[in-house]
Amino acid sequence: MRQQVLRGAQSRGAQKVVNPQALKNSLAQSLVAGLPGPEASAEDLALVAREGLGGVILFARNVQSPAQVWQLNYDLRRAAAQAERPPLFTMVDQEGGSVARLHAPFSDGPDMAALGRGEAADLGAFGARLGRELAAAGFNWDLAPVLDVHAVAGGVMARRSLGGDPRRVAALGAAFIEGMQAAGCLACAKHFPGLGRTTADTHKERPFVSLSRQELAAVELVPFRAAAAAGVAGVMICHAVYAALDPERPASLSPRVIQDLLRGELGFQGLVLSDDVEMGAVAGHMDPAQAVVEAYLAGCDLVLVCHRPELALAALERLVELALAGEIAPALIAQKTRRIIQLKQGLEPLPPELGVLQRVLAENQARA
Template structure:
């Protein structure tokens, strides 16, 4: 088969998971033939630091053999309830506990520095953190433990501290979940929900931490799979050009990488074919699409994006815009541009 240069391949828009502790044949095929160049790791991919170091090195070597640049390798290492790396990696409390402790700045700076050192040592160059959602305590919201608090000024200040510390030490940060998931009662891993906050509430409370992160040069911002009727009554943020392009890009001026949350989550996959959602998310303004488990869905998404390029649903210019942003992120945190 004819392989397109990576700068023209929609596979460069996907960040994918792999099934085990080593690269399997399916992952090798995704790299060589689908031109996948970015990966996300989970507990299923980790036995110990030595094995994880070998896996990351093997991913980098396989990408190099395929003529691709060094991969972005991401993980969710928020601390507390969302930690993919167990001991001997340093174990931290949930973000809220650190933020509400006696010395929050020192605790969060130590968290960010340690993450950068430990993840960098094994070959991971992107941490999908911090969470910048606002969430009041004691009201039953499922994000309560993962957030930095309920005060937008505090969340913005502490979030920027985490972002700047991680990135100053060579680890890309990703602020999530835009435009704010803290008031959602349903977990989007299972089902979609609508967050019925007014536009004024969103603008006064939920958006300022993300605006601060954008101003601080955060490497990536992750989208929410929730519907925000005050902004777009029909589409979740991940699929909404009103939210991703008009609000985040144009009004808020964010120029970094927009990452979708996992398109296999129930909030998306129970209502859309994942391949169609992938195209809709790119059309809405996302750059990098997470598909975290099923390689058949990865192949379907790349095929759909190629078809969209061929029939004009997706312009070559739009593809290039996203690939250029991803290339800049790669150059900053993974090495030479692919």
């Protein structure tokens, strides 16, 4: 199946005739959808088995208990495996404190702001602890850590940031990343290129950041450079507009931010993720399905649609139509698909047995 996905993405460059299903298989790998409830419905299973979406993301609405969330992840990953799809990304926002989808007996921990007062070893241990629990629960990707440098009074990231010193945030974030990924769960640095100096919430509105390139390089970009050097699997792009980088488009839809800055100047080689396109910063300005297309074309390898899976499917159909019409370069599709498949080759198709989760949670509680 992995070979079929890659062949489908590359076929336009070698042949005049395109296999629409193989093309759809490739494009679908770039979509991550949120699900409505705590059990995998027939529609949910079809998203990963029939439609071949690359990943799912779970929220509090999907979680009732450790055994239940393990079963949900197991059912989704098994559906992908039985359909001979590449391993499914199963994502969650488990930052700690105010942003934690899993609570006791999981380690939800304090806010990142509190963790930021500790040492790098503490963050590494916390990342490893979370990573073991998440991997045992069937997750293979935690959308953490937050690397926004909190540098303004009333900043929207005050509780979620590791602090206001960019070098310290860089060191702590890198330790968290290394601990988590060594424990078997991918990490994602966010929210590039940095939301630490805005008071506007992208869930509701589109922030406009007027910092110069020099100011961004001296503060905001420092932790992301460290994350890239630490081998972080992914970087999430935010929906703010940065006047010095691209005054007309939010970062998540901007080739200047993603391709020129993140890929070019920072040399990041991992996967690029969009933030949720259903947030007000995007959905309040344009059709979210079109935003999926624009994020894909701008350089995002994975585009998150966190609330309405039907929107993800509509966006997939739009991507397929554009690709069949020759409006998306075959080389671009092949490049994105190759990155995704290469990362997935290191993932297990199925979670460990439920007993592993029960043992990990018991051990972590005993150490607390």
